[in-house]
Amino acid sequence: MEYLKFCFVFSCCLKFANSVYSTETPQAPAPIPKEKLLVLTVATEKTDGFNRFMQSAKYFNYTVKVLGMGDPWKGGDVGHSIGGGQKVRLLKEAMEALADQEDLVVLSVDSYDLIFAGGPEEILRKFQQANHKVLFAAEGQIWPDKRLADRYPSIRSGKRYLNSGGIIGYAPYINRVVSQWSLHDNDDDQLFYTKIYLDPLQRETLNMTLDHKCQIFQNLNGAVDEVLLKFGTDRVRVRNTVYDSLPVVVHGNVNTKMYLNYLANYVPNTWNYEHGCSHCDDDLVDLSQLKEYPNVLVGVFIEQPTPFLPEFFQRLLMLDYPKDKLKLFVHNNEVYHEKHIQKFWEENRNVFKSFKVVGPEENMSQGEARNMGMDICRQDATCDHYLSIDSDVMLTNRQTLKLLIEQNRKIIGPLVTRHSKLWSNFWGALSLDGYYARSEDYVDIVQRKRVGVWNIPYMAHVYLVKGSVLRNELKERNYFVLEKLDPDMALCRNAREMTSHREKDSPTPESFHMLRPPKGVFMYITNRHDFGRLISTANYNISHYNNDLWQIFENPVDWKEKYIHQNYTRIFTENQLEEPCPDVFWFPVFSEKACDEIVEEMEHYGSWSGGSHEDKRIAGGYETVPTDDIHMKQIGFDKEWLHFIREFISPVTLKVFSGYYTKGYAIMNFVVKYTPERQAYLRPHHDSSTFTINIALNNKDIDFQGGGCRFHRYNCSIVSPKKGWSFMHPGRLTHLHEGLPTTNGTRYIAVSFIDP
Structure with missing residues (x-):
């Protein structure tokens, strides 16, 4: 027995020694298939x-x-x-x-x-x-x-x-x-x-x-x-x-x-x-293959005074989508905008499938109004999609609604940003307390350096929700009301978290414990196309008659689209300007809307000078060559007007007066009113300027007869001014000129003596 034990121990030791001192490399286990x-x-x-x-x-x-x-x-x-x-x-x-x-x-x-x-x-x-x-x-x-x-x-x-x-x-x-x-x-x-x-x-x-x-x-x-x-x-x-x-x-x-x-x-x-993006085209809906377009309820929310609201509605009207498939729900919280909505409703109430307006007299909170918009779609079994859009969104892409539907997401918004800013309608991340935090890719997405469809934690201003989602995942109401959060943040938090709740189908006491796992609905933003922009509402002053005129600083792109002549850029691309008299240049600058609103603003102010030599508005109190006018400074428009000169007149100056770089500065900026009854003409004179602009604000032979301008040195007259077009001519020495008589009606011109 002892001998057997010895043999067993010796055998084990030998095996151990062989394993330790063996020169053979151990075989790695075969990979698992x-x-x-x-x-x-x-x-x-x-x-x-x-x-x-x-x-x-x-x-x-x-x-x-x-x-x-x-x-x-x-x-x-x-x-x-x-x-x-x-x-x-x-x-x-x-x-x-x-x-x-x-x-x-x-x-x-x-x-x-x-x-x-x-x-x-x-x-x-x-x-x-x-x-x-x-x-x-x-x-x-x-x-x-x-x-x-x-x-x-x-x-x-x-x-x-x-x-x-x-x-x-x-x-x-x-x-x-x-x-x-x-x-x-x-x-x-x-x-x-x-x-x-x-x-x-x-x-x-x-x-x-x-x-x-x-x-x-x-x-x-x-x-x-x-x-x-x-x-x-x-x-x-x-x-x-x-x-x-x-x-x-x-x-x-x-x-x-x-x-x-x-x-x-x-x-x-x-x-x-x-x-x-490798998944952006997954599960796309091809609208061209559908028998008919989906029904969409468009919820419009006007929660504060908003510039360019008529233009907002026109863009909505111009969406490339069958209007018989669109229902419109408008919540307006501002008395100021009732005139704009009334006009749009009168002109388009029969264009849409239905048109419902809830006005400020209802005293409805923003959250309640947004809940109502979703409820209208939720309770309508034929409502396929719900488009929520705030009045500060300018959709410049007419295909926006189609593109959002085709992307086939439960909740998706188009990227819109403030002009030349990183401000947009989404957040890429949230702070620990649930507010804004910048994600690593936020700037690249906003600037469209990374293009795709992005799962994000927060969106606002404009988004599309499937009607089926409103009737299922988001079937509960009151998503826009949550303590200490604004309505958009409340909706996004509720959609993200979809916090567990009691099962409605189980009336037993045990149902309290039958809680669902988190099943948040993903929210997406797409920047695959250029959809439009957000306008600023922060400093919108509604104390004027035509308030959008003052938006040249806050919303320069929308201001330009509304108030600058559609052919202005052709001055530089196609040399669209005329020279009717030597060194007198004629070019388009203002839209008809700009001309009308400037005239309306002046008439609303109403304090025309009367053309008297005594004028307390200017230094010295005496005007040698007076006109019946109102100064831009009187209506609080002088800063805006000077900015207009620098942005839209100075480039033309450089083009026509080669080598001259204007400071874009002017003290005398005013609108002149010519009528046979008050002041019909202006005697020959030189302007106190390096050069002068003279913009026609209404139409000859429609609003007035006669009028025009004669340059004495060249015996050259311009008698058919075009509305929205400006003369530009040297002021001192060479261009003595006079205002020709207005024989009937009222003629308005906007004048600036630049670089006095």
């Missing part, structure tokens, strides 16, 4: 998050089996409290049929807030390298029982605590873990897994560990600052900068779902620098 990986996930509803998860799985060709689809959710409000036990029960039931497949690797992950960043081969390789039978995701914060922290094994570096959102292991071992479940659906899944893992015997027997350095699983909770996007030649990855790892599974757990949305705008290969 990707066909041996099965992804199991629990999802009771096809939310936007679930669809995104499946899209990322499809991109990498994962084999996915969904558990619980269509079942009522009884697992608690996992986003805000303990729960999730239903996921373990469903996994336990699924594993019973897989328990004997020893070479099968099961990956159990969440789906509503998770995406894949790498493929099956990579995840299997990293699992093999971990050299354990079961591997759990890890995070730096413990949940749900902080008292268990001291029971966790110590580690040198990495994340110490278990997260149940990701588990990978061989099927028999996963089965041995979940077969221990005997709790309720609304008990906590993470606590269940934690207690098993913290049992030293089970941890050793089941050969379990955590993915401490995020080789496979990246939980974003508490780790947002560790993670950034890595743009490669083939695709975009998520990189953990602390562990220099490229996680395969990215999980937006707890309050990091918005950051996951940001990452998912790029991963996996959703957008990259080389190819741009």
Whole structure:
């Protein structure tokens, strides 16, 4: 017997020595075939998050089996409290049929807030390298029982605590873990897994560990600052900068779902620098293939005095969309705008399928009005889409509505920005308190350096919502009212979070605990086209007769479109100006609208000077060559007028008087009124200027007869001025001139003595 023991010990020692001193290289285990990986996930509803998860799985060709689809959710409000036990029960039931497949690797992950960043081969390789039978995701914060922290094994570096959102292991071992479940659906899944893992015997027997350095699983909770996007030649990855790892599974757990949305705008290969947006054309609706266009309710909201409102309505009218498919709902909170809406209603009430106006007399809050707009669509089964648009949105793209519908998103808005500013109608990120924060890609999206369709946490001003979404995911009312938040922020928060609530179908007391998992509706902004702009309403003064005239500083693009002649730019592109007399140039500058409104503004002011020599408005109090006029300064328009000279007259000056650079400065800026009864003409004179502009503000032979200007030195007269066109001529020495008699009616001209 002793001899046998000696032989056995000697044999063991020999084997050990051979293993230690052998010169042969150990063979690496054969890679696990990707066909041996099965992804199991629990999802009771096809939310936007679930669809995104499946899209990322499809991109990498994962084999996915969904558990619980269509079942009522009884697992608690996992986003805000303990729960999730239903996921373990469903996994336990699924594993019973897989328990004997020893070479099968099961990956159990969440789906509503998770995406894949790498493929099956990579995840299997990293699992093999971990050299354990079961591997759990890890995070730096413990949940749900902080008292268990001291029971966790110590580690040198990495994340110490278990997260149940990701588990990978061989099927028999996963089965041995979940077969221990005997709790309720609304008990906590993470606590269940934690207690098993913290049992030293089970941890050793089941050969379990955590993915401490995020080789496979990246939980974003508490780790947002560790993670950034890595743009490669083939695709975009998520990189953990602390562990220099490229996680395969990215999980937006707890309050990091918005950051996951940001990452998912790029991963996996959703957008990259080389190819741009790879999913923008997925699931597009081809309107040309439909029998008829969808019905759209357009909700217009005028919540403060807004410049260029008539132009806003005209742009709405010009949308390239069948008007018999459009219903209009207008909420106007401003008495000032009632005249604009009344005019538009009288001219177009029969153009749209229906036209409803709620005015300031209803005393309805902004939130209540926006809720009403959605309700009208929600309660109308024929309402296919709801377009909400604020009055400060100028849609310059007539195809906007079609383009939004074709994109086929539940909620989508067109990017609109303030002219020459980074101010837009969306936020790329939120601060911890739920307000604005700039995302890394915000500027590039606003400036359209990155073009695509972007999942964002906040939008306002203009967006399209599917009617089916209003009748399902957003079927509850009052989305625009939330304490301490403005209506747009309230809507976005409600849509994002879709906070769990009682099941309306279950009247039993137990229904209080039957809470749904988070299933937020994704909101998108598209910058694939140039859609239009936002106008500024902040400093809009409505004390004038024609208030838009004063918007040359705040809204220069809209001011130019409304008030500058449509052929003005042709002065420079096609040399459209005339020289009827030597060094007298004639060119288009004002639109008819500008001319009319300037005249209306002066007549509304009404204090015409009368053409007297005594004039307290000027230095010295005496005017040598008086006219019947009103100064721009009298109506508070002098700064705006000088800006007009610098922006639109100075470039013409440089063109016609080559080498002369005007300062664009003028003291005398006024509108002259010629009538046979008061002042019909002006005697010959020189102007106190380097050069003068003289803009005709109304039509000869329609508004007046006679009139014109004669230049004595050249015996040259201009007797047929065009409305909106300006003369420009030298002021001193060479161009003695006179105003020819107006024989009938009233003639108006705007005059400036420039560079006196």
